[in-house]
Amino acid sequence: MLQKNKLYLKTFGCAQNESDSERVKTYYQDKGYKLVDDWKKADLVVINSCVIRESAENRVYGLIDEIRKAENSKSKKKKIILTGCLVPISKKTIKGVDEMMPIKKISFKVEALRDKNRAALITISSGCNNYCSYCIVPYSRGKEISRKMDDILKEVDEVIKKGFKEVVLIGQNVNSYGADFGEKSIVSMGKKRFLSVFPRLLEKVAKKDLKKVSFISSNPWDFSDELINVIAKYPNIDRLLHLPFQSGDDEILKRMNRGYNKKEYLDLVKRIRKEIPEVRFSTDIIIGFPGEDEKAFQNTVDVCKKVGFEIAYLNKYSPRRGTVSAKLYQDDIPMGEKKRRWNILNNLVNQKKK
Ligand code: SAH
Ligand code: SF4
Numbered sequence: 001m002l003q004k005n006k007l008y009l010k011t012f013g014c015a016q017n018e019s020d021s022e023r024v025k026t027y028y029q030d031k032g033y034k035l036v037d038d039w040k041k042a043d044l045v046v047i048n049s050c051v052i053r054e055s056a057e058n059r060v061y062g063l064i065d066e067i068r069k070a071e072n073s074k075s076k077k078k079k080i081i082l083t084g085c086l087v088p089i090s091k092k093t094i095k096g097v098d099e100m101m102p103i104k105k106i107s108f109k110v111e112a113l114r115d116k117n118r119a120a121l122i123t124i125s126s127g128c129n130n131y132c133s134y135c136i137v138p139y140s141r142g143k144e145i146s147r148k149m150d151d152i153l154k155e156v157d158e159v160i161k162k163g164f165k166e167v168v169l170i171g172q173n174v175n176s177y178g179a180d181f182g183e184k185s186i187v188s189m190g191k192k193r194f195l196s197v198f199p200r201l202l203e204k205v206a207k208k209d210l211k212k213v214s215f216i217s218s219n220p221w222d223f224s225d226e227l228i229n230v231i232a233k234y235p236n237i238d239r240l241l242h243l244p245f246q247s248g249d250d251e252i253l254k255r256m257n258r259g260y261n262k263k264e265y266l267d268l269v270k271r272i273r274k275e276i277p278e279v280r281f282s283t284d285i286i287i288g289f290p291g292e293d294e295k296a297f298q299n300t301v302d303v304c305k306k307v308g309f310e311i312a313y314l315n316k317y318s319p320r321r322g323t324v325s326a327k328l329y330q331d332d333i334p335m336g337e338k339k340r341r342w343n344i345l346n347n348l349v350n351q352k353k354k
Pocket of ligand 1: 052053134135136137171172173217219244246284285286315316317318319320
């Protein structure tokens with residue numbers, strides 16, 4: 001029998017990368033590759049990279065190094081293709097890499113090779129226009145582009161036909177889905193204003209034969225009443241809502257360019273709870289953003305106490321090249337202090353159920 005070339009695919013980072021990787025798998029299978037679960041057995045290694053924090057980026061370099069160091073004069077040299085978020089922000093080919101492949105090369109027409117035991121991941125938009133001051137995503141993933149609603153609904157129908165009962169709709173900010181279609185339904189909170197078609201898309205998906213419809217991420221400033229009403233109306237929409245707040249301190253939120261303050265966030269939680277009493281929340285928090293003194297940190301603790309999150313993803317601030325916060329502010333909170341605050345929040349939110 002003909003020996004197939006072997007591919008090892010490593011995915012770092014968020015659900016959007018996982019979703020992209022599911023299409024990368026099909027792309028290479030169609031080229032005749034067989035997937036293997038260990039890079040040592042592979043001829044080709046594809047790395048789908050993440051750069052959200054320095055530690056994530058370093059794990060990518062670490063893997064490339066590990067592979068190259070293990071090679072000797074007798075072994076066949078592996079081909080390494082780098083894709084994902086490190087590619088668009090790199091000026092040169094990364095050391096040890098043979099090819100830098102923009103993830104855009106793998107079109108949405110390529111069918112995803114999905115994990116049957118999990119919810120089907122469905123990307124609804126890519127990129128981001130929000131420019132939170134700490135965040136590299138608008139640079140690494142470019143501006144927000146929404147997929148056509150018909151294409152998304154067709155994909156949902158396909159996964160239902162394949163037997164999936166749960167879907168997760170994915171975008172960096174799903175609430176602004178369709179803003180680039182130029183339709184007029186304006187949502188606003190604080191000072192940000194734009195168009196949103198997301199509640200309509202969500203309703204169309206929820207009407208289908210699905211046990212659970214989830215979505216990530218939904219940001220506070222454009223979480224509209226229309227969206228709350230759609231969630232309330234369809235019991236198959238996930239009651240665990242991911243609503244990142246990043247910080248509970250108004251001054252820090254302003255520096256983060258988040259477009260809401262502590263009171264507006266807590267009011268939104270209240271508004272959602274009023275319409276959907278059984279709702280639960282999860283969140284993302286950045287610990288040790290520049291200038292986060294004890295008082296600012298206590299505001300974050302206070303939001304956690306008031307909301308009672310089920311899970312909080314705790315991220316120690318990491319300055320990222322090219323971002324506004326990295327240019328304007330010193331990373332002035334020592335690592336030891338970031339760890340102390342991390343422990344406090346972890347005990348408060350994530351340990352309480354154990
Ligand atoms: N678009 C989503 C996800 C963004 S990235 C959203 O806005 O919620 C996921 C999380 O990584 C963010 O919510 C934030 O908590 C964290 N993050 C982003 N940039 C970071 C940085 N420079 N340092 C530490 N954490 C960061
Ligand atoms: Fe980054 Fe903010 Fe966009 Fe989320 S909304 S991807 S945190 S810039």
